[in-house]
Amino acid sequence: METNLYAQLAERVTEQIRQGAVQTGERLPSVRKMAQREAVSISTVMAAYSFLEQQGWIEARPKSGYFVKQKQTDALQKPSVICAKPKPRPATVSQLMMDVRRTKVADHGNFSRSVPALDLPIIQQIKRTYTRLSRTKSYVGVGYDSVEGLPELRQQIARRAVDAGVFISPESVITASGCQNAMALCLRVLTQPGDIVAVESPCYYGLLQIIEAFGLKAIEIPAHPESGMSIEALQLALAKWPIKVILSVPTFSNPLGCDMPMARREELMALLDRYDIPMIEDDIYGDLYFGERRTRAVKSLDADGRVLLCSSLSKTLDPQLRIGWIMPGRYFEEVAYSKFVNLHTHSALPQMVAAELLAQGLYDRHLRLARETYRQRYQRLADLVTAYFPAETRMSQPQGGIVAWLQFPEQVNTTELYHRAKAEGILFAPGELFSISGQYKNCLRLGYSQRWTPEREEAIQRLGQWVKEALHA
Ligand SMILES: Cc1ncc(COP(=O)(O)O)c(C=O)c1O
Structure with a gap:
């Protein structure tokens, strides 16, 4: 919430308009009434109303007061x-x-x-947890962490996965150094240079960079701004090209922010089964939904372990933590080995901090x-x-x-x-x-x-x- 009083009031009024609590054409309370209702001064209300007028939310009608105009963002x-035209191209x-x-x-x-x-309080909470744990826990002089990652963190990740409809044991989770690293480890396991990877388009450039670095070809499947990757276009591409793996961000993609509906996820899963190919599901934004709840991950529909779900705390907590993870399904051993070869293990302290924040409920709050x-x-x-x-x-x-x-x-x-x-x-x-x-x-x-x-x-x-x-x- 912004600090300025009039801006706060203006925000509350726009929110009421957006939610339909005050309808187009309806009269707003008079300046005096609004000041009483909100316990602010007349000049604060005047400033808020004139701001809303400038922004085109309301209009002043002479001798009648302020009225709500047509909803702007509509x-x-x-x-x-x-x-x-989708066709495989070297990624550059x-x-x-x-x-x-x-x-x-x-x-x-x-x-x-x-x-x-x-500006959210969690940043201070992360700092405090770091300070406390660095004093009370042994995190140096303990040799290497286990390849799969800190057990306490893996347990918390498995516990939270239920929100995405994924029921998994902590032993089936591997931690990584962020989501980008998680995706790269999976792609390494699933592809050889020259292979074709299907991505949604527009596609987060970081994923295109991994494809480029591994000498792979990408085929861009158009994405709809509301429902994400076109299943029809994907089906055509699968019929035509020897696609090795599908890489997608079905939940709040970057950059479109769209959420693939459940029925489409089911169609996608059916295609994966029919063509017997794996999918890397990037779920990094999954916890940041604006609605009542999130849509279940594609991984929740996966009976054969062919979906490798990757995510991290970079968008929900802080990218500095470099905490990511993989639920690699049937590719567990290969991904664990890939992590060992490419990353070895990673620092225990950030993993302890993340596990603690998740366990204490601070993350959910x-x-x-x-x-x-x-x-x-x-x-x-x-x-x-x-x-x-x-x-x-x-x-x-x-x-x-x-x-x-x-x-x-x-x-x-x-x-x-x-x-x-x-x-x-x-x-x-x-x-x-x-x-x-x-x-x-x-x-x-x-x-x-x-x-x-x-x-x-x-x-x-x-x-x-x-x-x-x-x-x-
Ligand atoms: C869709 C997507 N995947 C992966 C990443 C990289 O995440 P991390 O910082 O955890 O490596 C980002 C960061 O912008 C992203 O938007």
């Missing part, structure tokens, strides 16, 4: 499915990616990252707050995009997670826009990073996890202005 269209992810990673801008201008919020915070921060982003970007802008409506995808008409080149914005201290992830076939040059990804401040809002306003200029150049 006007934002979802991105359309862009579809290059441009140097642009490293540029995005290396460029340093002030926090208020940085929208390029998919990282958890910095944090998640409740994080989900609501991210949902509100996404809504704010949608309001700002509606207010400041050209009307032709399309934007994904994530069901969870911390990133949103924007699509503009073809003439807007987001790589050019990236360089312009970077020179002005504003950073986003340009769309071309998310494809190996030159798609999405008119798209970009914005991270919305961080707290909205006037500076951050102004950065979005400026970005919108530059998109308008690019559109009319």
